[in-house]
Amino acid sequence: MDDMMDRIVKRKLSPGEKLPSENELADEYRVPRMTVRNALTKFEERGYIYSKQGKGRYVKEASIPIQLSLTGRISFTDKMNQMGYDLMTSNIYCEKMDYEMEVYQKLNADEHDSVYRIGRLRYINGEPIAIHNSYVNESSFPEIKEDGPEIESMFAYYRKQGFSDFTSRKTMLSITFPTSKEQQLLSCKSMVPLIKVESDCIDIESKQVLEHTKILYRSDKFKYDITMD
Known part of the structure; x- marks a missing residue:
């Protein structure tokens, strides 16, 4: 979560950009998929990302x-x-x-x-x-x-x-x-x-x-x- 937050704050992940899939993030961070899902759920609850049904998760648009x-x-x-x-x-x-x-x-x-x-x-x-x-x-x-x-x-x-x-x-x-x-x-x-x-x-x-x-x-x-x- 800290690493992804750093990427969002430094605009390495741009507003509106689609996030990698849960499987891709699990491979990148070498953690179970459930760990990735829990982290993404917390990001969504805090308003940093949002979901589009059937399409994936995205970084929230510019304020x-x-x-x-x-x-x-x-x-x-x-x-x-x-x-x-x-x-x-x-x-x-x-x-x-x-x-x-x-x-x-x-x-x-x-x-x-x-x-x-x-x-x-x-x-x-x-x-x-x-x-x-x-x-x-x-x-x-x-x-x-x-x-x-x-x-x-x-x-x-x-x-x-x-x-x-x-x-x-x-x-x-x-x-x-x-x-x-x-x-x-x-x-x-x-x-x-x-x-x-x-x-x-x-x-x-x-x-x-x-x-x-x-x-x-x-x-x-x-x-x-x-x-x-």
Whole structure:
């Protein structure tokens, strides 16, 4: 696995290139075929290679470069449209969440408030790239239960509510692994790391916290440019 990883990283195996067969690799490395199969399975789970039924295994294609804004001043939808990406958004749920102290504190919500989680699945060029979760206090937006299932852009929704300029506080970035549900939504394996970005959205004029946000980005299909504008 170390040797094959080195070949992939140094581009001795190019993106899109078909790998040798299990038998050929077993002969090359002088190991049993089952050892080769186990190694290839791990590579596939981690997103380095993929299979085509009846054709073999291939090195994953080159990552698509995506520029992200971490400042909270511009929406993901607006940013992707400005950059000319083929973006599609699907609203996948609007649900009342159980009490979670961290989220409630971020929203300055009382324990008895109703907080809704609105999820959107983002696609670039037809590939699922991210799950955006927005946590919104019903006391701030009384119609969120009814409006939530139709929302694709939270910033567009806030503008309709009379807010116009946005910012954010601290933005946290970490790595996690997908749940079975997230694997289905993002079309990825269990061992593909996800980049998790946590932030919030604040109305500049009133200083009101409009939402807390948790975004999960796939790490195996995309490269993310987080250079500050």
